[in-house]
Amino acid sequence: xxxxxxxxxLLRLRDFRRLLAVRLLSQCxxxxxxxxxxxxxxxxxxxxxxxxxIASAMAVLLLPYSLVGPFAGVLLDRWQxxxxxxxxxxxxTVLAGGTAVLLLSPVPDWLFYASAxxxxxxxxxxxxxxxxxxxxxVDEERLVVANxxxxxxxxxxxxxxxxxxxxxxxxxxxxxxxxxxxxxxLYLCGALASLRIAxxxxxxxxxxxxxxxxxxxxxxxxxxxxxxxxxxxxxxxARALTAVGLMRFxxxxxxxxxxxxxxxxxxxxxSEGLALLGIAVAISGAGFFAAAVLSPWAVGRFxxxxxxxxxxxxxxxLLPALALPFAPTPFLVAAFLxxxxxxxxxxxxxxxxxxxVDDAYRGRVFSLYDVLFNxxxxxxxxxxxxxxxxxxxxxxxxxxxxALYAVTALxxxxxxVSTKKG
Numbered sequence: 001x002x003x004x005x006x007x008x009x010l011l012r013l014r015d016f017r018r019l020l021a022v023r024l025l026s027q028c029x030x031x032x033x034x035x036x037x038x039x040x041x042x043x044x045x046x047x048x049x050x051x052x053x054i055a056s057a058m059a060v061l062l063l064p065y066s067l068v069g070p071f072a073g074v075l076l077d078r079w080q081x082x083x084x085x086x087x088x089x090x091x092x093t094v095l096a097g098g099t100a101v102l103l104l105s106p107v108p109d110w111l112f113y114a115s116a117x118x119x120x121x122x123x124x125x126x127x128x129x130x131x132x133x134x135x136x137x138v139d140e141e142r143l144v145v146a147n148x149x150x151x152x153x154x155x156x157x158x159x160x161x162x163x164x165x166x167x168x169x170x171x172x173x174x175x176x177x178x179x180x181x182x183x184x185x186l187y188l189c190g191a192l193a194s195l196r197i198a199x200x201x202x203x204x205x206x207x208x209x210x211x212x213x214x215x216x217x218x219x220x221x222x223x224x225x226x227x228x229x230x231x232x233x234x235x236x237x238a239r240a241l242t243a244v245g246l247m248r249f250x251x252x253x254x255x256x257x258x259x260x261x262x263x264x265x266x267x268x269x270x271s272e273g274l275a276l277l278g279i280a281v282a283i284s285g286a287g288f289f290a291a292a293v294l295s296p297w298a299v300g301r302f303x304x305x306x307x308x309x310x311x312x313x314x315x316x317x318l319l320p321a322l323a324l325p326f327a328p329t330p331f332l333v334a335a336f337l338x339x340x341x342x343x344x345x346x347x348x349x350x351x352x353x354x355x356x357v358d359d360a361y362r363g364r365v366f367s368l369y370d371v372l373f374n375x376x377x378x379x380x381x382x383x384x385x386x387x388x389x390x391x392x393x394x395x396x397x398x399x400x401x402x403a404l405y406a407v408t409a410l411x412x413x414x415x416x417v418s419t420k421k422g
Contacts, residue, residue: 006145006296015137015201020150021193022085023130027154029089029186030123031161032168033096036179037116039169039274040103042259051388054256055381057113062120062374076363081129081202082194088126089191095119096184103177128370130154132362133202135354145296147350152292152343159285161186166278204360227364230357236305237365239411240352243308244345245372246408250315250401251342252380254323258331260392266328276328280335287339294340295347304348308412311341311348316405323398 010016041057076084099115131151138146165179172178200206231238258280267273298307315338322334349369357365387397 006142007149010138010142010146010149013137015197016146016150018193018196019130019133019137019202020153022089022190022197023150023154024157025186025190025193026085026089026126026130028157028161028164029092029096029183029190031158031163032165032179032183032186033099033116033119033161034158035162035165035169036103036176036183038259038277039179040112040176042263050390051256051260051381051385051392054259055378055385058378058381062378076125076129076132076367077204077360080199081133081204081363082197082199084125084129085194085197086191088122088129089187089194092119092122092126092187093184093191095122096180096187100177100180100184103180124367124370128363128366129202131350131354131366131369135359135362136202140355143354144299144347144351147347147354148292148295151346151350152288155288155343156285159281159288162278162281166274204363227361227368230361231365231368234356237353237356239414240304240308240349241369241372243312243408243412244349245376246404246411247312247315247342247345248373248376249380250404250408251338252377253384253397253401254319254334254338256381256384257323257388257392257394257397258335260388260390261326261328261331263392265326265391265393280332283332284335284339287336287341288343290336291340291343291347295344298344299348299351304352305412307348308345309409311345312405312412313409315341316402316409319402319405320398324395326393 037057042054095115095118099112099119102112102115134146134150135143161183164182168179168182169175231241259277262273262277262280263270264273267276295307298310302310318337319334322330322337353365353369354362383400384397387400388394
C-alpha cells in the first residue's frame with residue numbers, strides 16, 4: 001500500500017522523527033491541559049454550565065490571540081524555530097505549574113483564566129512553528145504525506161493526552177490540579193525533545209530576515225501587511241483557508257452542542273457526562289487517524305480542492321441524518337465522520353498553503369491560519385450560545401451548519417476549477 005510505504009520512508013528521516021516527537025509531546029500536553037480546563041469549566045458539580053458560559057470561556061482563552069497571533073508570525077519568521085519549541089515548552093511548563101497551584105487555592109475565576117490564557121498564548125507560537133518547519137525536514141514530493149502524518153498524529157496525541165487526563169483524574173479522586181501538573185511535566189518533555197534537533201535546521205534562513213530582534217519588532221505591522229499581501233496574491237492558499245475556516249466554524253458549533261448534550265441530556269451525572277464526552281473525543285480522534293491514512297490517496301486522486309469539496313459535501317449530506325435524532329449513537333457516528341472530514345480538509349489546506357507560500361512568509365501565514373481557526377471557533381460558540389436551548393437540542397442550528405458545509409463545498413469546487421485553469 002503506497003500510503004504505508006510513504007509513511008515508512010518518512011519515519012526513516014531522522015529530522016522528521018525528531019520534529020514529530022516535539023509535536024507529539026507538546027500536543028499530548030495540550031490535550032491534558034484542555035481536558036483539565038473543560039472539566040473545571042463545564043463539568044464541575046458546583047458550576048451551572050450554559051452555552052453562554054462555554055462561549056465566554058472560549059472567548060477569554062482564544063480571542064486575544066486573534067490580535068496577537070499575526071504578530072507572533074512575524075517573530076516566527078525571524079526567530080529560530082528550534083528555539084521557539086525549546087523556550088516555548090519550558091515557559092509553558094512554568095505557567096501550567098502556576099495554573100495547578102491556582103486550582104488548589106480559593107482564587108477568583110478571572111485569575112485562573114489569565115493563567116490559562118498565558119499557556120494558550122505560547123501555544124500559538126509552537127503550533128504555527130511546527131507547521132512552518134515541516135517543509136525543512138521533508139522533500140516536496142512527500143509533503144502531502146507529511147501533512148497527513150504530522151498534524152494528524154499531533155491531534156491523536158492530544159486525544160491520547162485527554163485520555164491520560166481522565167486516567168490521572170480518576171487516580172487522584174477528581175483533582176484538576178493534578179491533571180494540570182501532569183500536563184506541565186509533558187511540556188517539559190517536549191522542551192527536552194527539541195534539543196535533539198540541530199539549532200539552525202528548521203530555519204528561517206538568516207539571510208531572509210532582519211538580523212536583530214529590535215528590527216523585527218519595529219517592522220511587525222509592516223511585516224503583517226506584507227504577509228497579507230503575499231497571501232492575497234496566492235489565490236489558491238487564500239481560498240483554501242477560507243474553506244477550512246468555514247469548516248472549523250461548523251465543527252465548533254457542533255462541539256458546543258455535544259458538550260451540552262453530554263452534560264444535560266444523555267447522562268444523569270457530571271461524571272457520566274464527562275465519560276461520554278471522552279468517548280466522543282476518542283471516536284473523533286479515530287476519524288482524524290482515518291483521514292491521515294486516506295488523505296494522501298484522496299489528494300492525489302482528486303487534488304487538494306477536490307478532496308476539500310468531497311469532504312464538505314459529505315458533511316452537508318450526512319450531518320442532518322445523523323444529528324437531528326439527537327441520540328448518542330448517531331452522534332458518535334457523526335463524531336467519527338466529522339473527525340475524518342475536518343482533518344482531511346485541513347491536510348489538503350496545509351499542503352496548498354505550504355506549496356503556494358514562500359518560506360520567508362510561512363510563519364506569518366500559518367499564524368494567520370491559526371488566528372482564523374480561533375475566530376471561527378469562538379464565533380461558532382457565540383452562535384451556539386444564541387441558538388442552543390439548555391438541553392442542547394436545536395434542529396435549526398444543525399440545519400444552519402449543514403448549509404454552511406454546502407456553501408464550503410461550492411467554494412472549494414470553484415477553487416478546483418480556477419486552479420485547473422491556472
